[in-house]
Amino acid sequence: MDFTETEEQRLIRKSIAELVKRFPQEYWREKDWKEEFPQEYWDAMAEHGWSGLLVPEEYGGAGLTMYEAHIAMYEAARNGAGLPGGDLLMRTYIFGSYAINEFGSNELKEKWLPRIAEGKAIFSIGHTEPIAGVNTFDIETFAEHRAxxxxxxxxxxxxxxxxxxxxxxxVARTKHKEEVKRRSEGLTLFMVDTHESKMKTARIPTVAMRPLGENMVYFEDTRVPEENVIGEVDKGWQYLARVFNAERVGTASVATGAGEFVVDLATDYAKNRVVFGKPIGSNQAINFPLAETKIYLEAAKLLLQKAAWLFATGQDPSIVGNMAAYIAAEAAFRAVDQAIQTYGGLGFSIETDIERYYRDLRLFKTAPIPREMVLNLIGRRVLGLPRTF
Ligand SMILES: Cc1cc2nc3c(=O)[nH]c(=O)nc-3n(C[C@H](O)[C@H](O)[C@H](O)COP(=O)(O)OP(=O)(O)OC[C@H]3O[C@@H](n4cnc5c(N)ncnc54)[C@H](O)[C@@H]3O)c2cc1C
Incomplete structure (x- = not known):
């Protein structure tokens, strides 16, 4: 097996790393504190062409694959952009470029893809509802077809x-649950243009990924043209499942990259903080757990690369992608927990940034997919165990 990356892939790693390092931790700390969108970071990414990495060349993008996309997301987080910086790329790549280019009409492609390449469009995904979290089939948002x-x-x-x-x-129902044989039927995906279709949003005060911000969204007779359907009407689940597969690669990239960044911070601290006359890193109780987190992160990176490669080569990435998202979340959280232990009291100071990573990295055990749902999937589809729900 050859793990050597191409010249172009190596260049992407280097270029993103250099660009992201222009935004120090003070920048992200302030954005987190003020819950402010990282516009300067996003403009810089777009100016260097990274917003359009997955957009085909004919629409002004780089026309690259999910493998290169995972490199970009990983390197952004690996070099200090953390969850907000990595996740922002992920949302544009997957809920924008990937969903529209793979499943959208030509009109949708012409409308959105050039704007994505210019960095002038950012994206969200809306599946969770107060009544339906991990069980998407229970959603009640309804889209009625009329003229x-x-x-x-x-x-x-x-x-x-x-x-x-x-x-x-x-994601909305276009058929009520009572009208379909299987609950996965009767769902449809839409690309809702927030400038053309009216809806209300209300911020949810949150401790994770604060620069991006969480919202309630209310649709009240919101009108969306039928051309905005992504994929096929009533068959949305099969398209959403593919979007979720891509999202698993995205979250695994961001979690692994951010985890590695945090281990570097903790390792530097362990080399330099002197207690009882010697660096704390010379104590096995500090040294070994840091070494252990490095091993877990490397294992996560391997599963991630395999998932990204399966995706990029048109093979089914669902199992490996979910495994990668799971182990990346566990490894990254283990890393940040050990970073707090290494920093001692300073781990709780806002100025060391560790507490911010702690809040952010805990997220991936719960969202976008809680660990229990990955285990349900692996138990059923890989091990052939009975369904647990
Ligand atoms: C910061 C943040 C950002 C988010 N961004 C988005 C977004 O952009 N778009 C979006 O649509 N959603 C988003 N989400 C929602 C996220 O995807 C959901 O929170 C997540 O899927 C869990 O759903 P829930 O919160 O409703 O939990 P619930 O569905 O209520 O589940 C609660 C807990 O019970 C467990 N559980 C439920 N059923 C079972 C079972 N059968 N077996 C074992 N365990 C079970 C779950 O794993 C979970 O741990 C975000 C959430 C957060 C916190």
Missing amino acids: GEYIINGQKMWITLAHRADGILL
Whole structure:
């Protein structure tokens, strides 16, 4: 097996790393504190062409694959942009470029893809509802087809960036649960243009990923043209499942990269903080757990690379992608927990940034997919165990 990356892939790693390092931790700390969108970072990414990495060349993008996309997301987080910086790329790549280019009409591609390449469109996804979290089939938001458009009513919860996004990849029922044989039927995906379709948002005060921001979104007779359907009407689940597969690669990239960044911070501290006349890193109780986190992160990186490669080569990434998201979340949280232990009291100071990473990295054990749901999937589909729900 050859793990050597191409010249172009190595260049992407280097270029993103250099660009991201222009935004120090003070920048992200302030954005977190003020819950402020990282516009300067996003503008810099777009100016260097990274917003359009997955956009085909004919629409002004770089026309690259999910493998290169995972490199970009990983390197952003690996070099200090953390969850907000990595996740912002992920939302544009997956809920924007990937969903539209793979499943959208030519009109949607012409409308959105050039704007993504210019960095002028950012995206959200809306599946969670107050009544339906991990069980997407229970959603109640309904889109009624009427004279060339859909009239949408319902509410979504936890929608990252909805207050700021240009497009929301929305999941709605187009058939009621009672009308379909299987509950996965009767769902449809829409690309809702937030400038054309009216909806209300309300911020949810949150401790994780604060620069991006979480929202309730209310649809009240919101009109969406029928051309905005992504994929096929009533068959949305099969398209959403593929979007979720791509999202698993995204979250694994960001978690692994951010975990590695935090281990570096803790390792530097362990080399330099002197207690009882010697660096704390010379104590096995500090040294070994840091070494252990490095091993877990490296294992996560390997699963991540395999998932990204399966995706990029058109093979089914669902199992490996979910495994990668799971182990990346566990490894990254283990890393930040050990970083706090290494920093001692300073781990709780806002100025060391560790507490911010702690709040952010805990998220991936719960969202976008809670660890229990990955275990349900692996138990059933890999081990052939009975369903647990
Ligand atoms: C910061 C943040 C950002 C988010 N961004 C978005 C976004 O942009 N778009 C969006 O649509 N959603 C978003 N979410 C929502 C997120 O995807 C959900 O919170 C997550 O899927 C869990 O859903 P829930 O909170 O409703 O939990 P619930 O579905 O209520 O589940 C609660 C707990 O019970 C467990 N559980 C439930 N059923 C079972 C079972 N059968 N077996 C074992 N365990 C079970 C779950 O794993 C979970 O741990 C975000 C959430 C957060 C916190």
